[in-house]
Amino acid sequence: MERKFKIYILTDNNELGKKASEEAGKILTEYTKHLNRKCLCVFAAAPSQDTFLENLSKNKDINWENIYAFHLDEYIDLPDEHPNTFKEYLKTHIFEKINIPAKNIFYMKDVGKTPDEIIKNYSELFKEKYREVKNEGGIYIAFIGIGVNGHIAFNEPGTNLWTDEIVIKVEIDEISVKQQYDDYKNHPDPRARYKSLNDVPRNALTMTVSSILLADKIFCMVPGKQKANAVKQTIDGDITNKIPATFLRLHEDVSLFLDLDSSFLLLKKPESKIKKGV
Numbered sequence: 001m002e003r004k005f006k007i008y009i010l011t012d013n014n015e016l017g018k019k020a021s022e023e024a025g026k027i028l029t030e031y032t033k034h035l036n037r038k039c040l041c042v043f044a045a046a047p048s049q050d051t052f053l054e055n056l057s058k059n060k061d062i063n064w065e066n067i068y069a070f071h072l073d074e075y076i077d078l079p080d081e082h083p084n085t086f087k088e089y090l091k092t093h094i095f096e097k098i099n100i101p102a103k104n105i106f107y108m109k110d111v112g113k114t115p116d117e118i119i120k121n122y123s124e125l126f127k128e129k130y131r132e133v134k135n136e137g138g139i140y141i142a143f144i145g146i147g148v149n150g151h152i153a154f155n156e157p158g159t160n161l162w163t164d165e166i167v168i169k170v171e172i173d174e175i176s177v178k179q180q181y182d183d184y185k186n187h188p189d190p191r192a193r194y195k196s197l198n199d200v201p202r203n204a205l206t207m208t209v210s211s212i213l214l215a216d217k218i219f220c221m222v223p224g225k226q227k228a229n230a231v232k233q234t235i236d237g238d239i240t241n242k243i244p245a246t247f248l249r250l251h252e253d254v255s256l257f258l259d260l261d262s263s264f265l266l267l268k269k270p271e272s273k274i275k276k277g278v
Helices: 013-034 047-056 086-093 115-135 174-184 209-213 225-236 244-250
Strands: 005-010 039-043 067-071 073-075 139-144 167-171 203-207 217-222 254-259
Touching (some): 013 039, 013 139, 013 217, 039 115, 047 217, 067 115, 073 086, 115 139, 115 167, 115 203, 209 244, 217 225, 217 244, 225 244, 244 254
Parallel strands (some): 039 067, 039 139
16 A cells, blocks of 8 residues: 655654654644634653653644644543543643643543543544534644554554544553553652553553544654564554554555654665675
8 A cells, every 4th residue: 555654754752852843833823823723633642742742832833722632542540640641641741831721621531430431421522522623624633652562542453443433442452561661660750650560550541543543634753762663564564453553554644753763674774795794
């Protein structure tokens, strides 16, 4: 299948964040400020998004009052206000730094008590805001990452990637569990460090692949050498349930932001026998 990605390869994660926020900022400024239209944005919550969100929060040209903000996924197992919830991550990394009305921010676990209740209410809320934005000539943008195992949001290998639901309950893959453990093991807040793999949550709610692919534009930020194989498979492998990120190739407008570490398998050259000393 023909590749439709716009691929940006930056020197490092800091440059990646600057470039991604610059490109996203242009679109958000055009719609929210110049056209005075609403935008619906969904945000990933992970260390891979740190530099992007840091730079995006500094953009003074975006009219955040015209943005409805949703998040892509959330742990079921963690209590509210735990530092590792994705709600706390987004509050800390973006929403507390910008002038966005509280009524425009929608967190999954704020709309229900049980997983089934959350799924129903969050899905209805998302549909309502999506229709409002599109009816008024606005735009839906998804800001996402790719996991070590190729997940997008928490759509893991083996998840039903073809469902037409908006939000589903998932069991987190063991590779993702290890990634979560590694992501937080050196966290400056001791409360965020999992004592062992057994302490990492196994159950989550996630927006589905179909919900993500509904976006008009997808910005995907993927730094780090640990993501290199997933990036390679996403771009050059077959579209497969085993690598959920390959489904991004079914979308018409994906901007993929990589650094030298995450892209090194794309840039790798075949070695000569002479170099090998043969």
